[in-house]
Amino acid sequence: MSLMTPLNRVLGLGTAKGAAEHWWLQRLTAVALLPLGLWLAYALLTLPAFDYASVAAWVQRPVTSILLILLVAAVGYHSALGVQVVIEDYVTGKGAKVATLMASTLAHVGLTVAAVFAVLKIAFGS
């Protein structure tokens, strides 16, 4: 007979991967991306030219810089969560799964930070 309580026997045996938080952040970033995505589509539609000077001038405007940073961050997070679910569904084998998840997360964080830094660099001009 075990002296462990039923609660103590199951604690820590769940997936413990923060499913509720994952679900919520996927929705939060989705809601954020509705206006941000439509804004980017509209902005690209109305941008007069795609030469360096025109695009740099557009990105340098404070409103553009801020919205671009918010968009890049939300896209990075939303994409990381989505790709994570796809990997969890289709990549079999614990080692391969962990390795793919790690590669995806690192790529997402790396590209997001690089893109945010790029916007800041253009915004503050150097």
Add this chain to the structure above:
Amino acid sequence: MHGVQRPLSPYWIYRWEITMWLSSLHRITGLLLSLGAVVLAAWLIGLASGPDAFDAVQAIVGAAWFKPLLVGWTFCFFFHLANGVRHLCWDAGYGFDPQRIRLSGRLVLVVTILATAAFSYAAII
């Protein structure tokens, strides 16, 4: 076992419904948009790296052979956005009955095709 006709898993005998392939399309377009986000990042990083780097990125992104990809990403963007709104409505508890779920699916397709055509015509082609 021999000669006994047991019921098969229903996986392969379901009638293919609009709800099923729109669900697949949501995941596929999401993955393709993740690839598109890499192009967006490259575009911004190129811009931050100066005129020469930006021209190099723009030479690819603005090339004629790249236009079909941009139209494809436009489709993915509007589909994932419209169908995403559909998902958010379900999360809030609306539109999950069989009639509305099919109607909203068709609506998403119509919106996607119109928006893709309009954006592609105005900005890409």
